[in-house]
Each structure stands twice: as structure tokens, then as C-alpha cells.
Amino acid sequence: xxxxxxxxxxxxxxxxxxxxxxxxxxxxxxxxxxxxxxxxxxxxxxxxxxxxxxxxxxxxxxxxxxxxxxxxxxxxxxxxxxxxxxxxxxxxxxxxxxxxxxxxxxxxxxxxxxxxxxxxxxxxxxxxxxxxxxxxxxxxxxxxxxxxxxxxxxxxxxxxxxxxxxxxxxxxxxxxxxxxxxxxxxxxxxxxxxxxxxxxxxxxxxxxxxxxxxxxxxxxxxxxxxxxxxxxxxxxxxxxxxxxxxxxxxxxxxxxxxxxxxxxxxxxxxxxxxxxxxxxxxxxxxxxxxxxxxxxxxxxxxxxxxxxxxxxxxxxxxxxxxxxxxxxxxxxxxx
Amino acid sequence: xxxxxxxxxxxxxxxxxxxxxxxxxxxxxxxxxxxxxxxxxxxxxxxxxxxxxxxxxxxxxxxxxxxxxxxxxxxxxxxxxxxxxxxxxxxxxxxxxxxxxxxxxxxxxxxxxxxxxxxxxxxxxxxxxxxxxxxxxxxxxxxxxxxxxxxxxxxxxxxxxxxxxxxxxxxxxxxxxxxxxxxxxxxxxxxxxxxxxxxxxxxxxxxxxxxxxxxxxxxxxxxxxxxxxxxxxxxxxxxxxxxxxxxxxxxxxxxxxxxxxxxxxxxxxxxxxxxxxxxxxxxxxxxxxxxxxxxxxxxxxxxxxxxxxxxxxxxxxxxxxxxxxxxxxxxxxxx
Numbered sequence: 001x002x003x004x005x006x007x008x009x010x011x012x013x014x015x016x017x018x019x020x021x022x023x024x025x026x027x028x029x030x031x032x033x034x035x036x037x038x039x040x041x042x043x044x045x046x047x048x049x050x051x052x053x054x055x056x057x058x059x060x061x062x063x064x065x066x067x068x069x070x071x072x073x074x075x076x077x078x079x080x081x082x083x084x085x086x087x088x089x090x091x092x093x094x095x096x097x098x099x100x101x102x103x104x105x106x107x108x109x110x111x112x113x114x115x116x117x118x119x120x121x122x123x124x125x126x127x128x129x130x131x132x133x134x135x136x137x138x139x140x141x142x143x144x145x146x147x148x149x150x151x152x153x154x155x156x157x158x159x160x161x162x163x164x165x166x167x168x169x170x171x172x173x174x175x176x177x178x179x180x181x182x183x184x185x186x187x188x189x190x191x192x193x194x195x196x197x198x199x200x201x202x203x204x205x206x207x208x209x210x211x212x213x214x215x216x217x218x219x220x221x222x223x224x225x226x227x228x229x230x231x232x233x234x235x236x237x238x239x240x241x242x243x244x245x246x247x248x249x250x251x252x253x254x255x256x257x258x259x260x261x262x263x264x265x266x267x268x269x270x271x272x273x274x275x276x277x278x279x280x281x282x283x284x285x286x287x288x289x290x291x292x293x294x295x296x297x298x299x300x301x302x303x304x305x306x307x308x309x310x311x312x313x314x315x316x317x318x319x320x321x322x323x324x325x326x327x328x329x330x331x332x333x334x335x
Numbered sequence: 336x337x338x339x340x341x342x343x344x345x346x347x348x349x350x351x352x353x354x355x356x357x358x359x360x361x362x363x364x365x366x367x368x369x370x371x372x373x374x375x376x377x378x379x380x381x382x383x384x385x386x387x388x389x390x391x392x393x394x395x396x397x398x399x400x401x402x403x404x405x406x407x408x409x410x411x412x413x414x415x416x417x418x419x420x421x422x423x424x425x426x427x428x429x430x431x432x433x434x435x436x437x438x439x440x441x442x443x444x445x446x447x448x449x450x451x452x453x454x455x456x457x458x459x460x461x462x463x464x465x466x467x468x469x470x471x472x473x474x475x476x477x478x479x480x481x482x483x484x485x486x487x488x489x490x491x492x493x494x495x496x497x498x499x500x501x502x503x504x505x506x507x508x509x510x511x512x513x514x515x516x517x518x519x520x521x522x523x524x525x526x527x528x529x530x531x532x533x534x535x536x537x538x539x540x541x542x543x544x545x546x547x548x549x550x551x552x553x554x555x556x557x558x559x560x561x562x563x564x565x566x567x568x569x570x571x572x573x574x575x576x577x578x579x580x581x582x583x584x585x586x587x588x589x590x591x592x593x594x595x596x597x598x599x600x601x602x603x604x605x606x607x608x609x610x611x612x613x614x615x616x617x618x619x620x621x622x623x624x625x626x627x628x629x630x631x632x633x634x635x636x637x638x639x640x641x642x643x644x645x646x647x648x649x650x651x652x653x654x655x656x657x658x659x660x661x662x663x664x665x666x667x668x669x670x
Contacts, residue, residue, distance in 0.1 A: 139554035219474035223585035250558035
């Protein structure tokens with residue numbers, strides 16, 4: 001089958017590996033922001049984010065070649081950044097009209113559109129016009145997937161048969177897919193986990209900086225984070241079970257183990273201010289800490305959904321540390 | 336209030352710290368096995384397991400002083416090893432009859448009694464005769480509790496009011512207690528977690544020994560272990576939520592981070608045979624790997640409860656590695 005991946009960043013290019021292994025014709029479309037990557041990949045150099053040379057069978061398309069990239073595609077994978085989902089959705093619709101092909105959405109997060117917070121699939125539905133959507137969640141560090149390291153993910157669709165069909169086409173022996181119909185639960189898990197990984201990082205950084213061994217507390221903050229995420233998801237109409245599985249616990253854990261948000265939290269835990277920690281992240285050259293902006297959007301989302309403040313104690317504490325100049329002690333009092 | 340702790344090992348003595356801080360009269364009763372500890376503690380030396388000097392207000396009782404230790408107690412804490420629960424339960428009943436006081440059970444595991452697998456509270460109920468029971472679970476490494484490091488646990492009782500009452504007497508600012516009525520869920524979580532921590536250790540050891548970074552897989556084995564534990568608990572009449580909280584996820588995580596079972600699993604993951612790994616654990620002097628014996632008892636328990644084999648893939652794999660001479664590859668194929 002012909003699969004067009006929109007976006008060419010770390011996870012987009014990583015996904016091209018199992019899809020190629022499954023014998024699909026894979027097309028990678030580069031946005032304007034991806035052009036520095038295009039320059040390298042098109043010369044056969046490794047992808048700068050994953051350090052992997054892409055299979056030569058993958059067809060590369062420049063920003064202006066969107067129509068050609070989409071022509072005859074059986075599945076469209078939307079793997080741009082969360083901020084890119086709105087403009088790229090509109091662009092697809094303007095280019096080929098409302099697509100009939102299934103849209104597999106890999107982008108994670110929440111975005112404010114028309115003064116209201118939307119999930120990734122809501123934006124696709126409203127602005128690309130498609131409702132033939134599969135959402136991808138679960139612990140999936142791109143570098144590992146690109147290296148064909150075992151990776152277990154979750155595909156969600158309100159039409160479960162569509163998720164099953166796509167999963168059966170995408171799955172390999174190292175890229176294993178389970179399915180669910182709980183799209184909102186999976187999307188919110190993916191969006192919320194950065195904040196809770198940051199909370200975990202704050203606790204870890206504090207303990208490390210003070211030479212304190214307190215695994216009981218690390219276990220508690222992980223476990224209470226999952227409970228809080230599950231509560232938010234259930235109050236928004238999703239299933240708690242989604243949070244307790246790969247899409248929530250799995251993704252939170254992998255993010256806490258190896259992500260930028262937990263690294264940033266770790267710096268806060270060591271006593272750096274938010275500004276100092278952001279500067280240090282810049283010096284380390286590890287890229288944007290999504291959780292900082294996420295926290296504002298999630299704050300707004302929780303207000304829109306009328307989630308009672310006392311139900312989100314850990315989130316509130318992280319938000320207060322980031323935006324209300326509160327000491328990290330507030331987090332330790334909120335676990 | 337007067338609180339008699341039966342047993343004087345790591346967790347028994349650690350618990351005496353918050354109870355003393357709460358102003359209770361704490362009595363510590365030593366079994367025959369605890370006498371080497373008695374010799375030290377009674378001279379004011381640190382407890383050999385936690386390295387903490389116990390508060391001088393704690394009253395120490397020798398094995399033959401059980402009656403005096405229990406006289407006038409308001410609460411009895413049963414904190415002997417899982418194997419000690421049967422004989423000590425009988426001994427309490429023989430000494431003072433069926434106690435009216437609440438029994439707080441800290442022992443963890445499953446034991447075969449009269450040719451059937453029983454939980455700790457079942458043994459207390461049947462052999463001490465009391466049904467006034469509170470069960471303690473959650474991530475609680477004794478050394479950390481003894482050092483007053485923040486520790487979050489769960490107290491369970493079929494009569495929730497009893498759990499609430501005991502929690503309100505035991506809780507301090509560093510020993511925080513939530514309550515549930517799901518005794519079986521909490522007991523099974525505590526009993527099962529050693530096996531799944533071993534599975535986590537096997538994966539981790541394999542990756543480390545081969546220099547492979549695969550956090551996606553570590554997240555998957557943690558998440559799938561929790562799902563399997565939750566399924567077993569629910570099939571046995573407990574609540575999945577218990578497994579997803581401190582009592583399951585929290586306890587599994589702390590065990591995976593710092594326990595003997597994950598350390599043993601790690602050695603298996605590095606390619607040692609079961610015998611070699613047991614020998615290495617002996618050389619390291621870290622004590623008994625409970626999970627190895629646990630696995631046999633749990634296997635028997637799952638059979639007694641008619642849990643379908645295909646529901647416990649990770650458990651089966653660990654069991655097969657331990658007792659059927661199977662290669663660790665079987666675990667990787669069961670995630």
C-alpha cells in the first residue's frame with residue numbers, strides 16, 4: 001500500500017522504517033521547517049534527529065510537492081508538530097479536498113484554535129474535514145523505533161475496525177500495536193504526560209541534589225500522577241484503563257526515563273529557577289521543553305472542561321512552579 | 336495508644352518510628368529468629384537491617400515474653416515474615432485467646448496451608464481467629480521509612496471505618512496513608528509484584544549487558560505487567576484500581592527500582608542461569624530472593640483460582656525461566 005507521511009521529523013522518519021519493512025511504498029513529505037533535514041536526507045546522510053540513514057526506497061517530497069506526495073496514497077500519516085496540525089490539515093484540504101483515505105495522527109498535544117482548546121484529532125476533523133481517523137499513542141521514542149528496537153504502541157479509533165485494519169498493515173515484529181476505541185483517553189494521556197514527567201523530574205532532581213535516597217517517594221509520585229491523569233481522562237469522557245496502559249503509564253514512564261520534560265524538571269528540582277533551567281536546556285542543546293507551553297494550554301483546557309481544581313493537585317503544583325513563581329515545595333505538599 | 340508489633344525485622348522496626356513519633360507506646364516483640372537483632376538493639380546499637388537506632392521509649396520483648404508484650408495492647412501489628420504468619424497467629428491465640436484488638440497485617444505474600452494457598456489475612460482469620468483486620472500495602476522500603484523519608488502507603492480493611500481509624504492513628508507527615516476496602520486486591524498486588532519486578536529486571540539486565548538502549552521496551556514491560564496483575568486481581572474478586580494505584584504500580588515500581596527480585600532478574604537477563612544467579616546473590620550477601628519461591632506458590636494459586644493460562648503470559652514466562660529451564664527469550668516473546 002502507498003503511505004504518505006506528512007512531516008519528516010524524528011517520529012515521522014522513524015515510522016517510515018517499519019512501514020518500509022512491511023513492504024509499503026513510503027513517501028515522506030517535508031514541511032518548510034523540515035528543509036534542513038531534507039538537505040541531508042536527500043544526499044543519503046543520516047537523519048539528524050535519529051542518526052539513521054533512511055531506506056533508499058522512501059520517496060522524498062519537498063514542501064511544494066504536497067499534491068504529488070498525496071496522489072494515490074492509501075493512508076495519510078500526520079506526523080508534524082502539534083502546532084503544525086492546523087496549517088497542514090488546511091493545506092491538505094486545499095490541495096486535494098477532503099481526503100477519503102484514513103488519516104493516522106501521530107502528533108501529540110493540545111492547541112488553542114479559535115479561542116478554544118482542541119485535541120489533535122478535533123483539529124483534523126474540523127479543518128481537514130476527515131473523520132476517518134486513527135490516533136497513535138504509547139511509549140515510542142523515535143530513535144529507538146528508527147533502530148528497530150522493540151516498541152509497543154496503541155492505535156485508537158472510534159471505529160475500532162479501522163484501527164485494527166491500520167494496525168495490521170503497520171505492525172512488524174518490533175513495532176507492536178494494540179488497539180482501542182478510546183481516542184480521547186489516548187490523546188489526553190499523550191498531552192498530559194509531559195507535565196507529570198516534569199513532576200517526576202522535579203522530585204528526582206531534588207533527591208539527587210540533596211543526596212537523598214527516597215524510592216518510596218518516586219514510586220508515589222509516579223503512581224499518584226497516573227491516578228490524577230486517569231481522573232482527568234474519565235471526567236473528559238475517556239476511559240481510565242487507557243491511562244493505566246501503554247498509552248498513559250507506558251508513555252509517562254518512557255518520558256520520565258528519557259525525555260526533555262523530566263530533564264527540565266530535574267533542573268528545577270536541583271534548585272534552578274524556571275528561567276535558569278530553560279537557559280541550561282538551551283546550553284545542552286536538547287531543544288524545546290514542550291511541557292512549559294503545554295502547562296498553560298492544559299490549564300485552560302481543564303478550566304474549559306470544569307475539572308475541579310482539587311482533583312488536579314500535582315498538575316496545579318507544576319503549573320504554579322512554572323507560572324506563579326512558587327517554590328518546588330508546593331509539589332512535595334501536593335503528592 | 337499501646338501498639339504491639341510482632342516481629343522485629345526491617346519493616347517491623349521501621350514502623351516503630353512513625354508510631355513513636357505519634358506518641359504511641361510501642362512494644363516490639365522479637366521472635367526466636369529475631370534474637371540476633373535483639374542482642375544489638377537492646378544494647379542501643381543500630382538495627383542491623385535499617386542501621387537506625389530505635390527510640391529508647393520502645394519496649395523490647397523476648398520470644399518468651401509474648402503475653403506481657405500483648406497485655407493491654409490496643410492494636411497488634413503482625414510484621415513477621417510470610418512464613419511466620421501461621422505459627423505466630425496460632426501462638427497469639429494460644430497465649431491470649433482470640434484477640435479483640437485490631438490486627439494490622441504487614442506481612443506480604445502467599446503461603447500454602449493445609450494444602451491450599453492462602454493470603455496473609457486468610458491465615459490470620461483462620462488461625463488467630465480475628466476478623467478485625469487491616470492489611471498494609473504500597474511502596475514502603477523499610478530503610479527509607481526508618482529514616483523518616485516520605486512514604487505513601489495503603490491500608491485496606493473490609494470494614495473501611497476500621498482502616499480509617501487505624502490510618503488516623505498511624506499517619507505522620509512523612510508516613511501517609513490512603514485507605515481502601517479492597518483487601519484481596521492489595522494482598523495480591525503485594526504478593527504478585529516480586530515476579531513482575533523480576534521480569535523488569537530480566538529485560539533491564541539483558542539490555543544493559545548488550546549495551547542496548549530500549550526505554551520503549553522497559554515502559555512496555557512495566558505497563559503490561561500492571562495490566563496482567565490487574566487482570567489476575569479482578570479475576571480473584573479484587574479491584575483493578577487497587578493495582579493501578581500505590582498498592583500495585585507503586586509497589587511494583589519501588590521493587591523494580593531497588594529490590595532483590597529485580598536484581599536477581601537483572602542477573603538472569605545478563606545471561607546467568609538460575610543457579611548461577613542465586614549463587615551470585617549469595618556472594619553479594621543481599622539475602623533471600625523471595626520471588627523464586629513466590630513463583631511456585633503463585634503458580635499453584637493461579638491454578639486453584641482457574642485463571643486461564645493465556646491471561647498470565649508474563650508470569651508464565653518468568654515461571655518457565657525459573658522452573659522449566661527456559662531461555663529468557665521466552666519473556667521477550669511474552670510481552
